[in-house]
Amino acid sequence: MQSLESPAHKEFTFLKPLRFLLVSFIFTTFFGVSAFANHPETAAGEHATENHEAKKEKFKPGETILEHVKDAHDWHICDINGHPVSISLPVILYSSEKGLECFMSSKFEHGHASYNGYSLDKNNKIVAEDKELSFYDISITKNVAAMLIAVIILCLIAFRISRAYKRGQLVPKGIQSFMEPLIIFLRDEVAKPSIGDKKYMRYMPFLLTLFFFIFFNNLFGLIPWFPGGANVTGNIAVTMVLALFVFFISSFSAKKAYWIHIINTPGVPWWLKFPVPLMPIVEIIGFFSKPLVLMIRLFANIMAGHIIILGFFCLIFIFGEMSAAVGYGVSIFSVFMALFMGCLELLVAFLQAYVFTLLAALYFGQAIEEHHHEEAPHH
Amino acid sequence: MDLVTPGFGLVFWATLTFSILLFILGKFAWKPILAALSEREKKISDSLELADRTKREMEAVAASNENLLQETRLEREKMMKEARTMKDEIIGSAKKKAEEDARQIVAQAKEAIDKEKALAMKQLKDTATLLSIDIAEKILRCKLGYGKEQEALISEYIDNLNLN
Known part of the structure; x- marks a missing residue:
């Protein structure tokens, strides 16, 4: 019995990280990783000096914490030499005037640039430069993306076990x-x-x-x-x-x-x-x-x-x-x-x-x- | 304040995601899983009940086996007893019959012997009579007078007489 089942088990343990990598890969390619490469040289230079100045400021734990627990338009992973390394996520905006607009959040360059008349404010929220414009922000934010990943993994697991039960494998494994x-x-x-x-x-x-x-x-x-x-x-x-x-x-x-x-x-x-x-x-x-x-x-x-x-x-x-x-x-x-x-x-x-x-x-x-x-x- | 203000985008995506998740999982995952689980529980309780019933049946069968064995033993004893009495009876009757037969045979034999004896006596008597007559005849023939010669003659006759 044991020897009979072991190949399937091996396959499963082998597949698990593979599937996980696949999911991560799809997400990263879909959302696009924004590292230094995405920035034009000048912007990067500007960045560095700004961050350098910021570093001289006192460390503000409150801000840091709130920044981490709040939603964001990019998935921040770490900072290297003052450059934020993050996964850029799609921004989706809808307004009756301008219709549906989609672009990657890397266009904002972490709040340093504006794009299509939109920019990020201090709270990492998208604001229109035209104050009159009312729009709906239905971007795939960090929370949305994380939720989707969790949901996809939940679905994979649930389908896997439901298939096992349907196959008649009533003793859980x-x-x-x-x-x-x-x-x-x-x-x-x-x-x-x-x-x-x-x-x-x-x-x-x-x-x-x-x-x-x-x-x-x-x-x-x-x-x-x-x-x-x-x-x-x-x-x-x-x-x-x-x-x-x-x-x-x-x-x-x-x-x-x-x-x-x-x-x-x-x-x-x-x-x-x-x-x-x-x-x-x-x-x-x-x-x-x-x-x-x-x-x-x-x-x-x-x-x-x-x-x-x-x-x-x-x-x-x-x-x-x-x-x-x-x-x-x-x-x-x-x-x-x-x-x-x-x-x-x-x-x-x-x-x-x-x-x-x-x-x-x-x-x-x-x-x-x-x-x-x-x-x-x-x- | 920003922290406790629900963002429109997230509300939108959460509602959409959760609705789709509810539909997909409800239809394709939870239903079959719950059905399989309740089916398994039913199977287990059925099996337990079956095992219990089987055990009870087995006990009943064992008890009846014991009864049967006891009955068989009694039956055998009874049969043995019957056989023994029958044997005794048979032997007794056979013995009796044999005795009877023997007695009968002896009686018959006796009867036959008596008959034969009577017959023989009769023949003897007849022969003796004939002999006597013969002798008398001979004597008469040899004229009476020679004492010694007659005696010899008589003994000669008697010797020649074959008493069959």
């Missing part, structure tokens, strides 16, 4: 045995108790997608640089979209009892509802605060994790500015602490994905509950 406990855990410990035995199956695809989307993006965020390093789930836009999905799905699948519960909460004295509709107000606030809390919890947790790790690294440079020796000394402490935080963040990556999914499942369960009893109000 390889990546299948990593995913299977998670899937079963989500089904038996999250969906079934929260939604109920009868209807949980309808929400399972959403809950699994939600969980693995958050989990994979959290994990990729922990990789220091490409294809990780982006702060996807620590971005309020992404968490907002996820929370809105939960909000709309729970609202659209809600039964009559759910709306009645909001407007005329059963099991509450009438004077809390009649002259002053206190209970309905509370319930309506709860109705909207549920997705809001989902959004903020994930955003804040992941953002905080990134900020803490970056903070430890910034300590090295803060002390390094005082004297090189202190910097090196602090680096030992910083690396150790960042390592510790990294381990903690691995736990948080799972935990936040789990909490988000669990709460989503609970909201779905509340929404589709047929009849409310006394034990129902528990927010």
Whole structure:
């Protein structure tokens, strides 16, 4: 048995890095790496002097950290001699006046040049030089690219294991045995108790997608640089979209009892509802605060994790500015602490994905509950 | 403030990506995986139940085997006993019959001997009579008077007489 299966296994272990390289290659060629070569000589020279001046300025940890946790139009990897080495990403802009415009972010030369009447502002945001022009920025930013990579890898893994199950390989092997406990855990410990035995199956695809989307993006965020390093789930836009999905799905699948519960909460004295509709107000606030809390919890947790790790690294440079020796000394402490935080963040990556999914499942369960009893109000 | 303002582009791409991901994974990955998992669970519980049932059946079969064996043993004993009595009976009756036969044969033989004996006696008597007559005749022929000669004659006759 073992010898029979080993060639396939070998092939898989051989293919895995290959596939990974392929994906990275496609992305880099698609987005294009912008290093020194992309810059004209003069611009590079200009750059160097500017950066040189910047170096004389005091190290600003706050700015550095915020720069790292925020979205960007290019995927910054490192600086070499003051030159940023980064992967250039496509900029896509739409305005009713100028139509759809696509170009690589390397055209901005890291904020030093303007292109087609657009330039990057201090916050790394695209602004039009014509103040009147209103446009939509739907660029493939760093977060979008990171999200796409995570999603593609998630898809590859999910298809791989689904193929294994379809082939009739019911005893899990390889990546299948990593995913299977998670899937079963989500089904038996999250969906079934929260939604109920009868209807949980309808929400399972959403809950699994939600969980693995958050989990994979959290994990990729922990990789220091490409294809990780982006702060996807620590971005309020992404968490907002996820929370809105939960909000709309729970609202659209809600039964009559759910709306009645909001407007005329059963099991509450009438004077809390009649002259002053206190209970309905509370319930309506709860109705909207549920997705809001989902959004903020994930955003804040992941953002905080990134900020803490970056903070430890910034300590090295803060002390390094005082004297090189202190910097090196602090680096030992910083690396150790960042390592510790990294381990903690691995736990948080799972935990936040789990909490988000669990709460989503609970909201779905509340929404589709047929009849409310006394034990129902528990927010 | 910039940090907590959702950017339009990212909202757009996140919505698009997540919708597509939800559709693709829901249709092509999670459905078959969940189906396979529940199928496997069913298979396992069915197998366990089957094993349990089989075990119970086996126990029943073993018990019935034991019963059967016991019954067979009893049956055998009974048969042996019957056979033994039958054997005794057969031997007894055979013996009796043999005795009877023997007795009968002896009786017949006795009867035959008696008959033969009577016959022989009768013949003897007849022969003796004839002989006597013969002798008397001879004596009469040889004239009566020669004491010694007559005696010799008589003994000669008797010697010549073949008593068959």
